[in-house]
């Protein structure tokens with residue numbers, strides 16, 4: 127491609143709309159244009175990058191025996207009602223764009239395709255003989271994100287590869303899952319990214335049924351906790367570890383003390399001269415289930431610790447059936463505003479004890495009349511602890527679990543943090559890093575097949591729900607993450623495997639016929655040899671051309687300059703800006719060797 131004929135517009139200044147380097151660079155270098163909030167046009171250079179990423183993804187998927195298909199983006203509401211996700215996706219999280227057609231039928235624009243694929247499976251899979259089966263697609267997804275930002279990182283329209291596998295049993299699922307783990311590692315490695323596979327939250331299902339593939343970068347929206355020995359890495363949402371040891375409480379007598387204005391742990395520690403690990407803190411949440419039921423959840427946790435709301439949410443899903451519900455619509459700390467909806471008298475926030483009386487809840491339809499009391503692991507063994515006295519400005523000291531101080535249901539809802547001791551080796555302390563989630567693999571089990579009635583006949587002739595797995599890679603996010611990880615002050619440094627072009631031939635001076643001629647010839651030869659090459663034949667100053675080639679990040683720049691007289695050209699590597707003179711006769715073989723080396 128000749129730059130003189132290409133849609134090629136670069137910007138000198140950083141665009142105001144962009145915060146992180148990769149977003150700025152993709153805009154400045156003319157890869158993308160913003161059309162609306164979280165909605166971007168992929169310009170020709172970007173589209174080439176995306177096609178390269180997609181090709182790597184396809185090769186790795188096909189190598190595992192997965193089959194490519196293409197599913198509809200317009201999805202009937204009924205499918206999502208059958209799976210029980212319509213309300214969560216359109217109301218609670220509101221992530222699905224929903225619309226009505228001319229007949230008034232409700233539709234959603236696909237944010238993900240479990241419902242559709244399970245419907246396909248229901249209609250086509252009859253027997254264990256057809257299993258296992260793995261279908262995937264590469265397609266635009268739609269999600270009405272609360273905070274679209276960082277360009278392609280969190281778009282409202284983006285490209286994803288999503289795959290879904292079907293199995294007779296969990297063992298077969300695990301086998302495919304292991305293959306996907308390998309395939310995803312290959313995809314990221316081949317794309318030139320440094321990444322870490324981490325244990326991820328898999329909802330209320332639990333177990334080690336889910337991994338995320340994280341590209342480590344400061345701009346990452348996820349927090350990863352890991353150990354130096356490489357044996358443990360998890361998303362903070364899922365991470366487990368040993369908290370610091372608790373200090374023994376100095377209080378021996380169970381009594382109530384005045385603690386004026388001590389409504390924070392810090393203030394309380396100061397007033398009572400005690401350690402935060404001797405305190406039982408009680409956090410009041412309000413959960414709304416999908417049937418409209420409101421439940422007040424009182425979580426007791428050690429004073430120095432924080433609640434992990436993802437873990438808490440999972441615990442609540444586990445008890446949803448007790449409230450005749452299936453899912454959670456919302457989970458928030460019960461603030462003054464929300465209390466006015468259910469509290470019979472003011473709640474002494476900051477002074478709450480685990481024994482907060484159920485009488486504080488108004489008798490009302492759709493409001494559970496008892497607190498759901500949960501006790502995090504960190505409080506179970508505490509003795510003579512400090513806790514709220516259920517009166518403003520008062521705390522109880524020297525308290526113990528018993529009849530009057532009921533210990534709630536034991537759960538793990540603690541947020542692991544950097545510095546915690548690892549479970550596998552307590553000398554290893556957790557470290558923290560930011561990560562960009564590029565891929566996510568997930569052992570689904572029978573959640574969707576059971577709900578939509580997708581069954582098969584087993585070898586024994588029985589009907590059984592299909593066991594499922596699902597696997598997603600953010601293709602457009604991956605492309606931008608590559609830039610986030612690989613750039614310098616002058617622009618993008620594309621990994622060779624996903625660069626839009628391998629080489630760019632720059633003619634410093636269009637007025638010199640020998641330069642132009644040589645450049646034309648080299649441009650033809652390189653492309654003929656399969657080296658994807660641009661020709662910068664614009665009538666611009668050499669400085670502008672060099673700057674642009676660095677900004678757009680093409681791996682190798684060939685300059686037809688002074689050394690032409692000796693039958694040579696200058697070749698500059700974008701990554702480290704080293705420059706070598708290469709005889710024109712050896713240019714193709716040299717570049718081919720470099721590219722092959724980079725793709726290994």
Ligand code: ATP
Pocket residue numbers: 238269271278279280281282284285286563564565566598599600601602603604
């Ligand atoms: P996140 O936690 O970042 O919102 P997710 O867990 O909801 O992502 P999945 O449903 O697991 O995302 O989707 C699979 C992959 O699709 C993600 O790992 C990510 O790479 C990509 N992805 C998800 N949401 C977006 C988005 N809004 N823009 C770009 N890529 C996305």
Ligand code: MG
Pocket residue numbers: 563565566
């Ligand atoms: Mg995910």
